[in-house]
Amino acid sequence: MDQFTINLLFVGASFALYIGIAIWARAGSTSEFYAAGRGVHPVMNGMATAADWMSAASFISMAGLIAFVGYDNSTFLMGWTGGYVLLALLLAPYLRKFGKFTVSEFIGDRFYSSTARLVAVICLIVASVTYVIGQMTGVGVAFGRFLEVSNTTGLLIGACVVFAYAVFGGMKGVTYTQVAQYVVLIMAYTIPAVFISLQLTGNPIPGLGLFGEHTASGEPLLAKLDAILKELGFSEYTTHNGDTFNMVLFTLSLMIGTAGLPHVIMRFFTVPKVSDARWSAGWALVFIALLYLTAPAVGAMARLNITDMFWPNGTDGEAVTIEQIETDPRYDWMANWQKTGLLGWEDKNGDGKIQYYNDKSDAMAAKAAEKGWAGNELTNFNRDILVLANPEIANLPGWVIGLVAAGGLAAALSTAAGLLLAISSAVSHDLIKGSINPNISEKGELLSARIAMAVAIGVATYLGLNPPGFAAQTVALAFGLAAASIFPALMMGIFSKKINNSGAVAGMLAGLVVTLLYIFLHKGWFFIPGTNSFTDADPLLGTVKSTSFGAIGAAVNFGVAYLVAGMTKETPQEIKDLVESVRIPRGAGAAQDH
């Protein structure tokens, strides 16, 4: 069987499974559509949350980000998991006790202000739409490489599948599909990692292999990797090269942003009890950690394998020849990925060999001159292909590659569905029922939720096909907005009775405006190239990059909210009572509707 047929089988079987689940779990009421009837077991909910959270960025990009930078990109590992501590301790149990359907509904009720609710809805929709574009482009890339169809066809197939289970099943359909998608994606991520860890270190657990011994050299794996990279002029894998303050701030921004992303928060509305919401956050992190503890091993081991590919005779020996790349089956992956334009090499000095080294390093200049090298000849290695190409690089069997294809699609589709659900509930529940037509019937609201979802899928597909040039930067925007506006408002709503309507609205707007301003000053106004006044290499405030600003935006939000609340009318008694009731678990009971 050829690789194409294997990929088709794996992807086809996983899609058939998702559709089957969708037919089984059709939502009949708004409670089922928005919160899966609040009947999801905490372990199942944890699994669904993990699939919801782990997007194309976690599955496809993160190991590559770590592999080519090393220690400094540990920020993603800590940031994207540490947010769950904030969620579990500061938000999840109280929002479940509140017992409504959307994040903006809590903000609107707690701050007795339709303005606050509207600001929250706008932040939520902007954050979710920007985030979903990345997922849709991810779906297109994975299809393009593995099923050899065009990006457009791949994207349309993906959109139809999401449509089927998200529009009909709502949160109920999405939850159970996400459980299945989690199983697919975690197997696809860990199985190749186990194989590679066995090859390199003899240890079947990649997370332990990372700190184990490199069998071929007898040295510790990370020491070996540091030594090889140093010889090729790259910075050592385990050393800290960037700015410490920015690293702390970036990690904190990722954590606060994670805890403020609405599609993650709303998953905690689906469990039966307050105590379940606490456990569920723990289970979510268990299932996330299975991937996140493996990712640094995948990164380091892939980096080692890649250097080894280009220097088969060691870094002191001769580089790989073009003839070998073209004829040796071990190097077939290079030709496969070259076709996608994400990998490229060029024999600059015409010696028939491909030298891979850091030509920007001064220390390497002398060696290169002596050996007659004319610059790094691995001219293009897109970091995003690392995880997808990894099984081919390590020469693993064809079914592993098929599994990775299905896993990448599962990661992108599950996150897209969660985001689309957040968007559709914001539109139908907060905008239509909350402001435009409060007397809408349950049936009418369900219909409008489905229409909103269908429109959102259409918009996301269009943006996936015609990605705005700023697609990569917008993820920073999504995290910045979540960190600077949504998280502080929710936290203050629970932990401080002093914050009143004016304080909350002023705080959210202030956090939002400074964060947007800082991002636009560095990335260009509305991301239009050339309109920026600063760059992230030389930022406005010391070493603070625009991607790290979310934490400062959150601090501004807190500060302004306290100042304004101190100067304006006190919170009314019935709202103080609401806060008291949210703080204790007793009486959570069944879902409350209006």
Added chain:
Amino acid sequence: MADHSTTSAQASDAQAGYWKANVRIILISLVIWALVSFGFGIVLRPMLSGIAVGGTDLGFWFAQQGSILVFLALIFFYAWRMNKLDAEFGVDEE
């Protein structure tokens, strides 16, 4: 009437005690949360560089694995501790 107001005053006292205890547990947990990630993983890493772990040092381990394991322990500890606290103060779900 008198009885009713006494019980509700007691109830709100108990509730204040419950909330104070909860905030204390949260604060302790967040100190640990910050110490392992921002502390051991980033700022304090140079101080831990003498402790070798598998080809590198303890700070690197905390940044790439240790902090995640501690986060997990914290969330499960909090869930267990709070469920106990709910029962102690009689505010658990029936």
